[in-house]
Amino acid sequence: MLRFLYSPVQSRMSSICHDNCQVPVSAGKSKPLRFLITLANPHRRLRAGTATDNPDPMLTLIKNANVLAPEPLGHLNLLIGAGRILWMGEDKPSLDPRLLAEEVDLEGLWLTPGLIDGHAHITGGGGEAGFATRVPPVPLSQFTGAGVTSVVGLLGTDDVTRSTSSLIAQVRALREEGMSAWCYTGGYHCPPTTLTGSVRSDLVHIDCVLGLGELAISDHRSSQPTFDELVRLASEVHVAGLMTGKAGVLHLHLGDGERGLSLVNRALDETELPPRVFHPTHINRRRALFEEACELSKRGCWVDLTAFPPSDDTDEVGAAAAIGEFLAAGYPADKLTISSDGGGCLPVFDKQGELVKLDFGRSETLLQTLRQLLQNGQPLGRILPVFTSNIATLLRLAGKGRLQEGADADLLCLDETGELRHVMALGRWHVRDGEQVIKGTFET
Ligand SMILES: [Zn+2]
Numbered sequence: 001m002l003r004f005l006y007s008p009v010q011s012r013m014s015s016i017c018h019d020n021c022q023v024p025v026s027a028g029k030s031k032p033l034r035f036l037i038t039l040a041n042p043h044r045r046l047r048a049g050t051a052t053d054n055p056d057p058m059l060t061l062i063k064n065a066n067v068l069a070p071e072p073l074g075h076l077n078l079l080i081g082a083g084r085i086l087w088m089g090e091d092k093p094s095l096d097p098r099l100l101a102e103e104v105d106l107e108g109l110w111l112t113p114g115l116i117d118g119h120a121h122i123t124g125g126g127g128e129a130g131f132a133t134r135v136p137p138v139p140l141s142q143f144t145g146a147g148v149t150s151v152v153g154l155l156g157t158d159d160v161t162r163s164t165s166s167l168i169a170q171v172r173a174l175r176e177e178g179m180s181a182w183c184y185t186g187g188y189h190c191p192p193t194t195l196t197g198s199v200r201s202d203l204v205h206i207d208c209v210l211g212l213g214e215l216a217i218s219d220h221r222s223s224q225p226t227f228d229e230l231v232r233l234a235s236e237v238h239v240a241g242l243m244t245g246k247a248g249v250l251h252l253h254l255g256d257g258e259r260g261l262s263l264v265n266r267a268l269d270e271t272e273l274p275p276r277v278f279h280p281t282h283i284n285r286r287r288a289l290f291e292e293a294c295e296l297s298k299r300g301c302w303v304d305l306t307a308f309p310p311s312d313d314t315d316e317v318g319a320a321a322a323i324g325e326f327l328a329a330g331y332p333a334d335k336l337t338i339s340s341d342g343g344g345c346l347p348v349f350d351k352q353g354e355l356v357k358l359d360f361g362r363s364e365t366l367l368q369t370l371r372q373l374l375q376n377g378q379p380l381g382r383i384l385p386v387f388t389s390n391i392a393t394l395l396r397l398a399g400k401g402r403l404q405e406g407a408d409a410d411l412l413c414l415d416e417t418g419e420l421r422h423v424m425a426l427g428r429w430h431v432r433d434g435e436q437v438i439k440g441t442f443e444t
Pocket of ligand 1: 156214253254282
């Protein structure tokens with residue numbers, strides 16, 4: 001159980017703290033605190049891409065956490081305030097108790113960065129077997145309750161009845177509800193659906209748009225894009241990325257088609273586009289594609305696994321097995337990412353393209369994959385970057401994917417089997433002792 005020391009000083013704090021006032025915090029006995037805590041103006045955004053400012057001016061002290069940042073850092077104490085990690089250290093900082101809202105002793109449990117789900121159909125995907133199969137929007141707790149504190153939403157097959165506009169609205173809704181969210185413009189098809197008329201313009205003018213995706217290749221549901229069409233779109237996201245400092249990523253849905261990643265390899269052979277622009281996903285849907293993607297990572301591309309639910313498809317490579325294999329074979333460990341396809345439909349087609357089975361993805365498959373890896377004997381510090389820092393680096397998500405001073409306070413607390421105990425997003429507890437304490441607006 002969490003142990004809380006509550007100090008009823010909230011009203012006093014709000015009366016003494018004005019916009020951007022600075023509260024000095026005294027040092028611990030051997031390591032000085034390096035931060036003056038700037039209490040944010042609640043009307044000003046802390047940084048692009050995060051949720052609305054945490055209006056709580058109070059501090060949380062997390063003690064005795066076994067920190068994986070994602071690399072193991074040992075047992076540390078963390079001071080949380082204004083939605084960020086303000087300080088980490090071995091000593092307990094001496095604080096004026098009036099500043100402390102709560103003190104939490106994790107008693108040696110693992111503390112990791114929140115998971116980043118880089119591919120989720122936040123508006124609901126699907127619709128591949130008639131209108132009744134359109135998946136409803138994914139509520140907040142299906143992310144935070146699964147340890148996901150940051151999500152990137154996108155459109156897939158249905159980029160007709162679903163729009164970039166509604167996708168952006170859902171990003172904003174999730175931010176208002178307390179987690180971090182972004183999205184891609186476009187969807188499966190060419191020309192891509194956009195809000196402002198072009199991919200480049202969407203990236204330049206809409207803060208939360210990080211790239212284009214999921215553009216489908218090697219799939220019967222794709223627009224069968226030509227090589228020229230693909231590299232032109234890649235150039236659009238690349239240039240817009242340069243203009244804005246965003247990732248500028250072309251996130252590619254890979255289908256079951258035999259052509260696999262041939263278009264991407266050709267783009268690297270024949271154009272000046274950097275490999276980081278191409279981010280293929282679903283690479284473990286069949287063995288030959290997975291092996292092709294492993295080789296592509298050696299050319300500098302990040303490659304994305306999907307944490308598919310268990311399946312009887314013998315050609316599919318399970319996500320946990322794929323991570324183990326990728327790392328054991330010595331492929332670049334910083335180039336592997338994983339996402340859930342949450343909210344998206346997971347159809348099974350026969351050779352004629354006829355649908356034979358339908359399910360939908362859930363973000364909880366990420367933690368299930370992580371637990372499976374732990375059961376297989378993989379050290380948490382070795383596998384955690386796949387779920388956190390690797391995608392944060394590719395997508396240039398400032399303050400995400402790592403536990404360090406100044407980073408957003410997106411935290412997971414896990415027991416030794418990988419069971420979720422507590423989740424904090426932007427400095428607020430969403431899950432405590434396994435119970436969802438913050439829910440989406442219409443969740444009961
Ligand atoms: Zn897809």
